[in-house]
Amino acid sequence: MDIDQIIDKIHPLSSSAKLMLKKNVEEVNFPKHSIIIRADKIEKNIYFIKIGIARTFSIIDDDEITFSFGKEGDTIASLKSYIANQKGYESIELLEDCVLYKLNTENLKNLFNENIEIANWGRKFAENELIKAEERLISRQLGTATERYIELLKNYPDLIQRVQLGYIASYLGITQVSLSRIRTNIK
Template sequence: MLLNDIINRIHPIPGPAVEKLLDIAEVVSFPKYHLLFRADKIDHNLYFIKKGIVRAFTEKEDTSITFFFGMEGDPVLSMKSYVSREKSYEDIELLEDSEFYQFDGAALEALYNQDLYIANWGRKLAEIELAKTEERLIARQFRTAAERYSDLMQDMPELLRRVSLGHIASYLGITQVSLSRIRTKQ
């Protein structure tokens, strides 16, 4: 996915503002299983997935709990680290060999302070991510696992062929056996 398309999908901005963002973006690549972010570390960078898929997870007792999947075009960041410059609580792992558009947090912050269009673009990005987080939280509290699975397959249908069922079950908050039952019924 092209960075211009990602930028304008978030919030259309004038060409000169897009060029400023493109000037500070760097394409980086990492192998499958690489940890892009680590819990208890501060990383102020913002990434957009050019190619690949990631999951955000946290460790609890002897298991990892997945709470986010990102695919091409999606932003990847630790909001706590990015906004507050505090240690993050999640690990973000690559589930495929992946390429990203990387933005240095300090360079992006400088653009927010210099360009109102870019500042509004950043605000819109934060609003979109907040709304997605709220949707996931509400779904986890008020929708059945079968409904959450159906929503996930509607929103990200290729997830089944690219991600292990164990990660999908973890994301849904159920066991793999329960996920198999749900899949059989649908």
């Protein structure tokens, strides 16, 4: 997905505002297994996925707990760093070789002061990310593992072919054996 599509998906901008924003975006490449955001650090950039897939996880009692995935067109960010300039709690690993768009948050915040359209775009960006986090929380609290798996397949139909089943099981809060049972029952 190209940067124009990603920007418009978040919130449409006029041509001039979009050009201002795009001047601050850099295309970068990272190999599979790169950790581009690390827990307990203030992240100075947000990323948008042009090509590839990523997972967001935290380490709890020496276990990696995956709590979200991102694919083409999605955002990779530590919202705590972006909004509050504080250390984030999550790490983000690339599960494939990825092409990303990088946007420095300090530059973006300077643009907010220069252009009200970009400021509104930034507000919409944060609102969209908050809604995604809320949906994940509600799904985790209220949905069964089977319901969460079906929802994951609906939102990420090719995820099963692109991501290790252990990460998917972790995301669902179940073991790989339980995931195998769910997959067998759905077929």
